Amino acid sequence: MATLARPLPEEKGKRLMRPNIATADVQLPAVRDYEQVDREIIGTLHPTVAWFMGLGVAIFFLLIGIAAWCYQIYSGMGVAGYNPPVMWGVYIISFVFWVGIGHAGTLISAILYLFRAGFRTTIYRCAEAMTVFAVMTAGLFPILHLGRPWKFFYLIPYPNWRYIWPQFKSPLIWDVFAILTYLTVSSTFLYVGLIPDIAVLRDRETNPVRKRILAILSLGWRNSDREWRHFARAYLFLAAFSTPLVLSVHSVVSFDFAMALTPGWHTTIFPPYFVAGAIFSGIGMVLTIIIPLRKFFGLKHYVTINHLDAAAKLALFTSLIVGCAYMNEWFVAWFSGSEFEQAFFANRIWGQWWWASAILYTCNMILPLTLFSQRLRRNPTWLFIISITINIGMWFERFVIVVPSLSHEFEPWQWTSYRPTWVDYSILAGSFGWFSMWFMLFIKQLPVIAISEVKEIVPAKLRARHDHGIDASGHHLEFEPSTPGEFD
């Protein structure tokens, strides 16, 4: 995991190298013992005035969205600004946006777990919770997009008296299966990881009612070696399932577009392009959430600059992949020789939607290049600004995919425009309120940093000094890790 970078000038004929400070050390030097971990992380659970205000704002936006949806149900889908043939607009854009947000959570909690990337330990709980709430938000949009939303269950294959089943060759049904599986597995993964931490809360709780609730939620967990052994194995398998799942979900979402013959959509690069974009947008949202959280919760010594630096590198890497996909789209349009494809891409850049494309390319390709600078990667204010621009850019990426294609298909007489209405904007604001409300409730009820996993990287108390390192057979000697504070 440790990398060597930034060679220092040669000195006295000897070339010195120093480890990359972002990845070489994933320990938490300011966290001394288990008691400190419990005290500080559980200490974040006390509600504050600022938290109540934040929750109030989230619920306010949610109510705006609910009011707009009620108006839409009463008046019909026509109030949502659709203009045939542009019958997919803000709702489908937001659906793809929110599904994408969830992907970084699974990347950080599952994929980085399999790769043993140490920096995930203190940020994965936030990211995983973000995944669950983002997928919950995304799942609402196809229902919001239905003229008769109370009939949404027709999508689910269930035995019925009409003997009618869903069309399993339709990408929309693939979506239903992918999203429901993703929501179920992500929620399970989050809850299983929470069980030992809920047991810690249970054992420290003094209020009898809360203690009872926590006892039920912790399922009677008692930290025995038997439980940990099976837990570790189950957690590994859940991570192993989540890894291909996360790749499949956004691939399936991309099939909603790629299976159609519409210019700009019918391309084989969509699955990897969507997956990389999803992870990129999700990392943007992780940074948007984690940077204020570490400040307001006093957790800067848990989520250190090194952690932010590593997350910023992931953002930079995925930005480069996404940028490559954008350029590949232009190349494919040129190389295919298809006049429709070429006309569509010309329209995307110089046509009526040039401003949306400009926002997209600036936010997703150009601004993230600043993260090549180590100084900027280690500047939380700049990272926060970049994370916001990534969120904006990725929403516009989906706008540029959905709207220009539908408004500029094969027949010129079909060419049209699309203007979202106040209903679209209100429901979009409501989705942010819905997501934020769940997240605000989560951060004051359950630990935002995994207590038991942080304890794994905090040196255990020892009675005597032990040897460290690796023996002749390549096995680690016992009683790792060798870090300062071990004998304090």
Next chain:
Amino acid sequence: MPGVIGAFHELDAAVRAIEELKKKRLGEVTVYTPTPRHEIEHAINAGPSPVRLFTLFGGLAGATCGYWIATWTSDYWPLVVGGKPVASWVPYTVFGFEVMVLFGALSTVVGLFINSRIPRLTMTVGYDPRFSHGDYGVWVECSPADAAAAESLLRENGAVEVRSER
């Protein structure tokens, strides 16, 4: 079941006590630890977790179910579209995969619950809230006749508190 519980502040002391108890064969040893540690895992030397079997069979059942439901419902309404097969394995792989992941993940959790014996309504005898906080607990299940030997062994190895439970 009667036994003796010893609480340790230090990891190496707990590990030494476990090794001694295993050598003396006083009874089955259970360790309570605030976080999983390789040192304890090596000292306990338990076999591989059978959770993997739950994962395997759950995954296989899910893949079968995913392909089956798509194929069976297609055959129920055998409409030929574009000259393609009524039951087409390529799109149905999406269902095979997704349902495999769903069933595999859920059966993994069932495997965790069954093997860890959770959910549990009452706390185990010998468990102490400090074992989720920072201390290590070593519980040895033994007859009252062996309790004295177990207690002295735990104390000799650095237990800060030892008590017999019945």
